[in-house]
Amino acid sequence: MADANNLTHFDEKGHVHMVDVGEKTVTRRRAVTEGWIVMQPETLAMIKQGDHKKGDVLSVARIAGIMAAKKTAELIPLCHPLMLTRVTVDMEIEEATNSIRCEVSAETAERTGVEMEALTGLQVALLTIYDMCKAVDRGMEIKDVRLIHKSGGKSGEWNRET
Numbered sequence: 001m002a003d004a005n006n007l008t009h010f011d012e013k014g015h016v017h018m019v020d021v022g023e024k025t026v027t028r029r030r031a032v033t034e035g036w037i038v039m040q041p042e043t044l045a046m047i048k049q050g051d052h053k054k055g056d057v058l059s060v061a062r063i064a065g066i067m068a069a070k071k072t073a074e075l076i077p078l079c080h081p082l083m084l085t086r087v088t089v090d091m092e093i094e095e096a097t098n099s100i101r102c103e104v105s106a107e108t109a110e111r112t113g114v115e116m117e118a119l120t121g122l123q124v125a126l127l128t129i130y131d132m133c134k135a136v137d138r139g140m141e142i143k144d145v146r147l148i149h150k151s152g153g154k155s156g157e158w159n160r161e162t
Contacts, residue, residue, distance in 0.1 A: 021080060024111035029152030031106050031118040035145035037126045038099040043137040047100070047129075048093055057132045058091050058100070065089035065125030069106050069117040079116050082108050087117070089125050102126055103148075115147055 008019045047057045054060075066087045073081035086107040091100050102125050106118040126142045133140065151157040 016078070019078070019080075019112075021111040024154070026109055026111055027152045028109050029107065029113050030150065031113060031115040031147060032103060032149040033105075033115075033118040033122045033146065034101065034103045034148050035122050035126055035142060036094075036097075036099045036101050037129050037140055037142050038097065039133065039140045040137045041095075041098050043133050043140070044093065044095065044098050044100070046136065047133070054132050057129055060132060061091065061102075061125045061128040062089040064128040065102070065104055065121040068124030069104065069121030072117045072120040075120060076116055080110075080112050082110050082112070082114060082117060084108050084114070084117060087121060089121060091125070100129060113150060113153055115150055119145070119147065 069087045073079045088105045090103045093100055102122055104118045104122040106114040108114050130140050148160045
């Protein structure tokens with residue numbers, strides 16, 4: 001369990017605050033996240049064939065993910081606004097599991113990391129797929145959302161063990 005004294009968004013009195021990053025060094029930072037949305041085979045086929053009456057589901061989800069990453073500081077109260085230098089949203093249809101794997105990468109040259117931007121972009125991309133397809137498949141499931149890589153800053157590089 002995390003020790004409250006080590007949580008950076010709390011001061012020595014236990015009050016919530018925005019972390020002061022003013023003295024941190026500006027470094028190139030990158031975060032990569034992944035997650036899946038599982039659905040009925042018919043829903044996946046509709047997306048793959050581009051037969052959805054609302055349009056190209058994956059293109060709309062990709063744009064939504066990029067937009068969300070850029071708005072993270074407006075959504076997560078203690079996140080610093082960052083100037084993102086790059087956001088990518090890649091999706092891969094996995095027919096064997098009736099799912100779509102989404103990977104979001106966010107990059108910046110800043111004083112704090114971009115994990116939250118990559119996670120926010122990922123979740124919104126997956127939620128957009130859900131929103132566009134819920135009329136035909138309310139049982140879709142978003143799962144296994146996680147950080148798989150981060151680099152830059154004082155803590156350096158971190159990779160999820162496979």
